Amino acid sequence: xxxxxxxxxxxxxxxxxxxxxxxxxxxxxxxxxxxxxxxxxxxxxxxxxxxxxxxxxxxxxxxxxxxxxxxxxxxxxxxxxxxxxxxxxxxxxxxxxxxxxxxxxxxxxxxxxxxxxxxxxxxxxxxxxxxxxxxxxxxxxxxxxxxxxxxxxxxxxxxxxxxxxxxxxxxxxxxxxxxxxxxxxxxxxxxxxxxxxxxxxxxxxxxxxxxxxxxxxxxxxxxxxxxxxxxxxxxxxxxxxxxxxxxxxxxxxxxxxxxxxxxxxxxxxxxxxxxxxxxxxxxxxxxxxxxxxxxxxxxxxxxxxxxxxxxxxxxxxxxxxxxxxxxxxxxxxxxxxxxxxxxxxxxxxxxxxxxxxxxxxxxxxxxxxxxxxxxxxxxxxxxxxxxxxxxxxxxxxxxxxxxxxxxxxxxxxxxxxxxxxxxxxxxxxxxxxxxxxxxxxxxxxxxxxxxxxxxxxxxxxxxxxxxxxxxxxxxxxxxxxxxxxxxxxxxxxxxxxxxxxxxxxxxxxxxxxxxxxxxxxxxxxxxxxxxxxxxxxxxxxxxxxxxxxxxxxxxxxxxxxxxxxxxxxxxxxxxxxxxxxxxxxxxxxxxxxxxxxxxxxxxxxxxxxxxxxxxxxxxxxxxxxxxxxxxxxxxxxxxxxxxxxxxxxxxxxxxxxxxxxxxxxxxxxxxxxxxxxxxxxxxxxxxxxxxxxxxxxxxxxxxxxxxxxxxxxxxxxxxxxxxxxxxxxxxxxxxxxxxxxxxxxxxxxxxxxxxxxxxxxxxxxxxxxxxxxxxxxxxxxxxxxxxxxxxxxxxxxxxxxxxxxxxxxxxxx
Amino acid sequence: xxxxxxxxxxxxxxxxxxxxxxxxxxxxxxxxxxxxxxxxxxxxxxxxxxxxxxxxxxxxxxxxxxxxxxxxxxxxxxxxxxxxxxxxxxxxxxxxxxxxxxxxxxxxxxxxxxxxxxxxxxx
Numbered sequence: 001x002x003x004x005x006x007x008x009x010x011x012x013x014x015x016x017x018x019x020x021x022x023x024x025x026x027x028x029x030x031x032x033x034x035x036x037x038x039x040x041x042x043x044x045x046x047x048x049x050x051x052x053x054x055x056x057x058x059x060x061x062x063x064x065x066x067x068x069x070x071x072x073x074x075x076x077x078x079x080x081x082x083x084x085x086x087x088x089x090x091x092x093x094x095x096x097x098x099x100x101x102x103x104x105x106x107x108x109x110x111x112x113x114x115x116x117x118x119x120x121x122x123x124x125x126x127x128x129x130x131x132x133x134x135x136x137x138x139x140x141x142x143x144x145x146x147x148x149x150x151x152x153x154x155x156x157x158x159x160x161x162x163x164x165x166x167x168x169x170x171x172x173x174x175x176x177x178x179x180x181x182x183x184x185x186x187x188x189x190x191x192x193x194x195x196x197x198x199x200x201x202x203x204x205x206x207x208x209x210x211x212x213x214x215x216x217x218x219x220x221x222x223x224x225x226x227x228x229x230x231x232x233x234x235x236x237x238x239x240x241x242x243x244x245x246x247x248x249x250x251x252x253x254x255x256x257x258x259x260x261x262x263x264x265x266x267x268x269x270x271x272x273x274x275x276x277x278x279x280x281x282x283x284x285x286x287x288x289x290x291x292x293x294x295x296x297x298x299x300x301x302x303x304x305x306x307x308x309x310x311x312x313x314x315x316x317x318x319x320x321x322x323x324x325x326x327x328x329x330x331x332x333x334x335x336x337x338x339x340x341x342x343x344x345x346x347x348x349x350x351x352x353x354x355x356x357x358x359x360x361x362x363x364x365x366x367x368x369x370x371x372x373x374x375x376x377x378x379x380x381x382x383x384x385x386x387x388x389x390x391x392x393x394x395x396x397x398x399x400x401x402x403x404x405x406x407x408x409x410x411x412x413x414x415x416x417x418x419x420x421x422x423x424x425x426x427x428x429x430x431x432x433x434x435x436x437x438x439x440x441x442x443x444x445x446x447x448x449x450x451x452x453x454x455x456x457x458x459x460x461x462x463x464x465x466x467x468x469x470x471x472x473x474x475x476x477x478x479x480x481x482x483x484x485x486x487x488x489x490x491x492x493x494x495x496x497x498x499x500x501x502x503x504x505x506x507x508x509x510x511x512x513x514x515x516x517x518x519x520x521x522x523x524x525x526x527x528x529x530x531x532x533x534x535x536x537x538x539x540x541x542x543x544x545x546x547x548x549x550x551x552x553x554x555x556x557x558x559x560x561x562x563x564x565x566x567x568x569x570x571x572x573x574x575x576x577x578x579x580x581x582x583x584x585x586x587x588x589x590x591x592x593x594x595x596x597x598x599x600x601x602x603x604x605x606x607x608x609x610x611x612x613x614x615x616x617x618x619x620x621x622x623x624x625x626x627x628x629x630x631x632x633x634x635x636x637x638x639x640x641x642x643x644x645x646x647x648x649x650x651x652x653x654x655x656x657x658x659x660x661x662x663x664x665x666x667x668x669x670x671x672x673x674x675x676x677x678x679x680x681x682x683x684x685x686x687x688x689x690x691x692x693x694x695x696x697x698x699x700x701x702x703x704x705x706x707x708x709x710x711x712x713x714x715x716x717x718x719x720x721x722x723x724x725x726x727x728x729x730x731x732x733x734x735x736x737x738x739x740x741x742x743x744x745x746x747x748x749x750x751x752x753x754x755x756x757x758x759x760x761x762x763x764x765x766x767x768x769x770x771x772x773x774x775x776x777x778x779x780x781x782x783x784x785x786x787x788x789x790x791x792x793x794x795x796x797x798x799x800x801x802x803x804x805x806x807x808x809x810x811x812x813x
Numbered sequence: 814x815x816x817x818x819x820x821x822x823x824x825x826x827x828x829x830x831x832x833x834x835x836x837x838x839x840x841x842x843x844x845x846x847x848x849x850x851x852x853x854x855x856x857x858x859x860x861x862x863x864x865x866x867x868x869x870x871x872x873x874x875x876x877x878x879x880x881x882x883x884x885x886x887x888x889x890x891x892x893x894x895x896x897x898x899x900x901x902x903x904x905x906x907x908x909x910x911x912x913x914x915x916x917x918x919x920x921x922x923x924x925x926x927x928x929x930x931x932x933x934x935x936x
Contacts, residue, residue: 356900370913371926378916498896499869708825
């Protein structure tokens with residue numbers, strides 16, 4: 001962490017700098033002056049010393065020179081005493097002279113004087129010792145030497161005294177001490193030191209005084225200079241602190257004044273900007289408030305819609321997160337989601353299967369591997385929640401660039417709808433039962449018996465049998481408008497096709513349940529005894545009775561009878577009348593017996609109606625159905641099986657055989673197409689025939705289909721056989737109607753069971769005829785009129801048959 | 814250039830339906846009747862654009878086929894054909910490497926749309 005900056009004011013800096021400068025300058029001056037003084041005083045002293053020395057020299061030289069002259073005469077006169085006195089006097093008189101000596105030419109001292117004891121006792125020394133010190137003076141003139149004598153520096157001056165002729169008479173020496181010199185010098189030194197000290201003191205004093213005064217002045221000046229700066233600083237701080245009207249007045253005539261002016265300008269501008277900004281802010285706030293208000297209103301409106309709409313509207317991102325804006329009804333249906341909960345987790349609590357499928361679907365949309373529409377269309381359509389069912393519709397939510405960013409889900413509660421539809425279907429089916437009962441009771445009852453038998457065997461049956469049973473049930477239920485039953489059968493048929501494994505009890509349960517409901521209803525309508533009730537056409541019965549009455553009456557009571565009776569005899573007449581009555585009775589009995597059998601025409605007509613409806617549904621236009629029943633009547637219970645499977649031949653003819661109208665026109669064939677349904681007794685057989693004038697069997701397609709199934713397909717016989725095999729179909733895809741390859745195999749089965757055979761004739765472009773032939777011995781009770789017009793019969797109670805079942809029981813529930 | 818599509822399904826009808834829907838649009842259809850057959854055909858045809866695979870088949874089912882393919886370096890994208898209501902199975906298929914799924918019975922145009930797109934992106 002940086003140290004807090006220590007602020008030093010400009011004034012202080014200025015003051016410090018200036019004072020420092022002042023002190024330095026003062027000090028320097030003092031030093032320089034002192035130094036100079038010292039130097040000059042030393043120079044002075046040196047010059048004094050020089051002078052003094054010169055003085056000594058002068059003096060010494062003078063003395064010696066003068067005395068030498070003086071002595072000349074004396075020496076010449078050999079005035080030893082005068083010489084000695086002169087020397088002594090000289091030394092005595094002048095303190096400065098240390099000694100004097102005159103040496104004759106032969107080195108005899110004629111005069112010597114040294115300082116005696118007393119103040120100058122130092123120099124009291126034997127003249128002999130002196131010699132050691134000095135040598136003879138050199139040449140003429142005065143020579144001088146500087147000597148050390150008793151630790152003192154002395155100056156000896158000497159000369160050779162010469163006579164007029166120039167012969168050396170002797171040497172004269174005088175030695176002067178420099179004590180006076182020294183003393184003088186010392187005094188001078190002292191004086192100079194004193195004056196120097198004085199100078200320094202004065203200088204220092206002056207310096208201090210200057211400094212102090214200077215300091216004050218400096219401070220004042222600094223303050224004065226920096227005061228505008230302080231003013232400016234204060235103003236700036238004040239401005240920064242928020243007093244926006246802070247301004248300065250500075251006229252210091254320097255940069256600070258410029259700064260001050262600039263500050264004023266800036267401050268004014270800033271203040272203006274602030275004001276503008278505040279204004280804008282207010283405006284903005286006002287706008288935002290307006291906008292927020294408008295948005296809140298819109299939100300309210302939207303909320304109103306979402307809260308009251310009865311469809312669940314919600315949006316989900318591609319990752320499954322649920323947007324909070326959704327219609328309130330969703331929460332009512334499924335509960336409130338926890339905050340931040342994804343839609344998948346939310347709906348999983350309700351319907352885990354839907355949640356998984358949706359999750360998978362959204363993953364597909366995220367992957368973007370399959371086309372977007374395919375992924376959307378494969379999203380699950382139903383939510384199942386306890387007793388409620390919901391239907392879902394999806395729309396893609398796109399960004400501006402067309403990329404998908406989410407899905408809008410619209411959920412509709414269809415529980416009521418479905419329940420209503422089921423009720424309606426249920427009602428219709430019950431009505432259909434009722435209708436079937438009314439229209440062809442025996443047929444219905446026989447159908448019921450057959451279905452009971454089949455359903456009993458269904459759970460344990462292998463796959464193929466299950467397939468066959470379901471296929472037939474579907475067809476017949478459809479024929480009779482038992483739509484729920486038909487749909488249940490179709491679903492099971494699909495499941496069987498998908499899994500290729502026998503269906504278990506759980507899968508079959510809904511079908512069984514429905515059948516039980518229907519049979520309960522039926523039992524209610526029919527009652528227990530009702531099974532044995534017969535449907536008898538009242539007109540037929542009346543006409544039978546009328547015929548009987550007529551026969552009897554005509555036979556016995558004609559206009560001629562009386563006469564005949566009169567002519568022939570009573571016995572004969574009675575016998576004849578009896579015969580007639582017997583014949584009439586037999587005819588009546590036959591007629592009544594026949595009533596118990598169902599006319600084949602009923603079945604043929606039913607099949608014909610179905611064919612017409614089917615042709616319409618498949619867009620083949622109207623169909624001309626020709627029925628020729630040959631008066632055949634058959635026991636419905638034993639023949640229900642065959643009639644049930646006849647529906648496949650009808651389908652075959654209408655779906656595969658008969659061409660679309662356009663094609664027929666092109667081929668120049670008759671419009672409308674014809675379907676002939678025939679039953680007849682021929683020789684020892686019963687024949688049932690279905691003939692169409694369509695395009696005939698496509699043998700190439702049959703060959704291909706047979707090949708695919710691995711069946712023999714070489715000869716025509718092979719091909720015909722293969723047509724009846726299980727799983728052979730020439731249809732390339734399964735429609736609701738055909739294509740499963742079950743139909744012909746089923747009918748083959750029924751025919752085989754009754755020891756009959758099927759033949760097939762087909763001419764390409766012309767038509768196809770299926771003919772079922774049954775030996776009469778296997779037919780059971782029947783009636784019919786054969787080709788010769790002869791009535792053929794096998795009465796229920798008569799010879800050749802018994803009232804009963806020749807094909808094994810059809811179990812009663 | 815006929816893009817090749819492989820259909821692996823034990824149901825005759827489904828294979829026929831696929832052929833019926835796609836052959837007319839210019840696609841060449843290769844058929845396989847179960848997982849093993851499918852694996853063979855995947856190996857045999859190196860230029861397949863796409864493979865469609867049923868989940869329930871004898872001998873080797875869809876998931877087993879995917880596992881086997883994962884062990885090879887075959888790159889053909891595989892789509893599963895499945896009925897509704899089996900999300901866990903489809904998820905397992907995806908984990909095994911399937912690229913997506915198409916529901917049966919085929920809905921109008923789905924198969925063609927998917928195939929068109931996938932062969933177009935493959936180029």
